[in-house]
Amino acid sequence: MITSQEYRERIKALRPNVYIDGELVSRDDPRIEPGMNVIALTYDLPQEKKYEDLFTATSHLTGEKINRFCHVHRSTDDLMKKQEMTRLYCHKSGGCIQRCMGIDAVNALSVMTYEIDQVHQTEYHQRFLAYLEYFQENDLCANCAQTDVKGDRKKRPHQQVDPDLYLRVVERRKDGIVVRGAKAHNTVAPYADEIIVIPTRFLTEEEADWAVACAIPADAEGVKLICRPTAFRPRKLLDAPIAHFGDVESLTIFDDVFVPWERVFMCGEQEFGGPLALLFALYHRHSYTGCKPATSDVLMGMAALVAEYNGIEDEKHVQQKLADMISVAELVYAAGIAAAVKGQQAPSGTYVPEVIYSNVGRRHAGENIYHEFEIVADLAGGLSATLPLEGDFLSEETGPLLAKYMMRNPNISAEDQHRCFRMISDVICSSMGGVSQIAGLHGGGSPVMETITVLRNYNLEAKKRIAKDLAGIKS
């Protein structure tokens, strides 16, 4: 395992291929720092004794202690620990921990490479295991680039006016392949070591070129990361932990990128494109049953705190709203626990979370995200939108006046009140708040995708049988 300092140095040494607002920037650009600070937590905290059991694991390949974000789940307990770890990390960062992209991709590949080999007598699984060992030894941080830019949503990859709208193989060489295309909304990519590419959807027989999975160094020749940074508002005077965090998504362009065979984990086996896409989504939705309850915890904590500061915490409507938030957080988390407990071992030896519980959990989270933000906005009143700036609270002239006129409860100091409202404003009335809402809705797949998965996998016929039996219908 490496330290956060080593992680930062490694990332900053990458070839500049990050573009922000029309400029090619190096990875020490201050707009990337808040995202990197989030990932740094995943290198710092595992070094602490109290987090060792949850945040580290034992590699099944080498027997060495590794960061849990590099681990392939070997039991239902591993699945549960990943979920618990995710919730705890997100409490520390005040939002998405981002490194789940890598662990979810690696787990999906550990299952699917084995299954492709059984059918095609290929050697993907051995290649993948060699890559996994390297991944674990170097404590790598990875993005998963799944979502293609997709062009016309109603058209399949081979029907698009431009075939590059879904990433595809454009050349097969003796020593590797060349891929071209673009993947959208890639979290963590500008401060990740690796980009793991997998397909985004089911593929038909004529779509073998689109059936590709591989791992690419984030600064490989031909990779261009066009990035949109977002961060909580920086503080000038009243520093707070949350003010140091943010995230960056990239539109990742693969402009004829060469990938050596040892990093290729699927190439042309089109019938496995859909299963791999769905399996990554399953792991990722299970991760959401850890991170989304944490987002709810942050929102719920702010809602309860501001209700207390406003003196309305005992009101019936407030209690009702807090109960709504508790229900969302804990039902989603409970679904994740159920998915872990009911998880099953794939032939490769990796554990896979149960599909229905993972998907209903993620769906419930996605459908409630705006409701949770609405409750905080409701209980905080208009101040989260109109809060005077920090300098006015600390100025000799206006500070005492603001303390006098914004006072709600004389037992709460003006500074604590200021801190509470500033955090609420930063979380719900900011560009970061907007990104969190949309990430809560679409990240891991929009709720409609979970609806489709649930309906595909759920045994409704069995439910009809129950009704028929009770009604005395024999057929």
Ligand SMILES: Cc1cc2nc3c(=O)[nH]c(=O)nc-3n(C[C@H](O)[C@H](O)[C@H](O)COP(=O)(O)OP(=O)(O)OC[C@H]3O[C@@H](n4cnc5c(N)ncnc54)[C@H](O)[C@@H]3O)c2cc1C
């Ligand atoms: C903050 C954030 C971070 C993310 N991080 C990552 C990441 O790191 N890696 C990654 O791979 N992805 C990532 N995603 C992508 C995420 O998984 C997608 O946003 C999600 O799958 C939806 O895809 P889309 O954005 O292309 O929306 P679209 O697919 O364009 O969806 C828009 C609407 O169109 C509907 N629709 C789409 N296709 C059809 C169709 N054929 N028929 C009928 N209706 C249709 C959808 O249901 C939806 O209602 C991230 C997203 C966000 C917001």
